[in-house]
Amino acid sequence: MTFGQTSNRHAKYDSLLVGDRITPAVSSVMMPRTYTEAIVYSSVITANSIFSSTGNKFYFVPPARSSYLFNTLQITHGVSAASRLNVGLDLSYRIGRMDADPESSPLKVMGNSSENLIQYERAFTSVGLRTRYVPFAKTSNFVVQHTFFIPINPTSSESVFLGNNRYAFNTQLLYNQLLGRKFFLFGQADIFVRFKSETSKADLTIPVNVFATYLLSQHFYPFVMIGQSRNKAENNTIQSYIAGAGLQYQITSMYTLNFFYYDSFAGKNAGVWQSFNLGIRGVF
DSSP states (O other), X not given: OOHHHHHHHHHXXXXXXXXXXXXXXXXXXXXXXXXXXXXXEEEEEEESEEEOTTSOEEEOSSOOEEEEEEEEEEEEXXXXXXXXXXXXXXXXXXXXXXXXXXXXXXXXXXXXXXXXXXXXXXXXXXXXXXXXXXXXXXXXXEEEEEEEEEESSTTSHHHHXXXXXSOEEEEEEEEEEEETTTXXXXXXXXXXXXXXXXXXXXXXXXXXXXXXXXXXXXXXXXXXXXXXXXEEETTEEEEEXXXXXXXXXXXXXXXXXXXXXXXXXXXXXXXXXXXXXXXXXXXX
């Protein structure tokens, strides 16, 4: 494709663009027909303590640090002339590490050090089949996304340790609202169901997150976020509350870099997780 063709395609994409300007943890931008969005999300999450059933914080017993590196490749393709329907595919690759030293670096999950090692696993864990659509033609800022996750090797020790060993279905409700010229809100609510397996009963997780974004310039979008998640599994309820901040650098409407951090500031029966997240997005 020549430079002129690329420029014309970019200009056409901008004229057809449907959706928000920010893609912190999920994209709700609808792809016009023949356009493909590719996103790589990488997240390091780590914890060495837990919130008790009364909300008090305690170190793991025995002392340890759990760290995971989640990598997800998302491919989304436009199939509707009106930009109201997209189809996509997700591929998940995870690495997990548990250290005996609770003060060890979370970045050790990226290496193969044997120092204080309790367990280390890595694997491609699931494939997701996804649809993204605008249910109401006159409300283009409300987008629904469904993903059906298929575990690649559900009975392996790697998938069990990495926590991605069951069939699951996620529905995401995504809404953005511009307030004035430079400030807008982006809301995300999920209904995530993991189905019953031979060793586990079905469970339901409902996270809700809100992002507030300021358009600092044409390219820089700082944002803050707050969220909560509630999981109902058998007779146990897990609840956590998170807060964080990040920055999106939009090279053009077709190419974006995104980084944000959050941690758990309260919860019940939940790990005190910290998360460092990087996203790279391109449209082709």
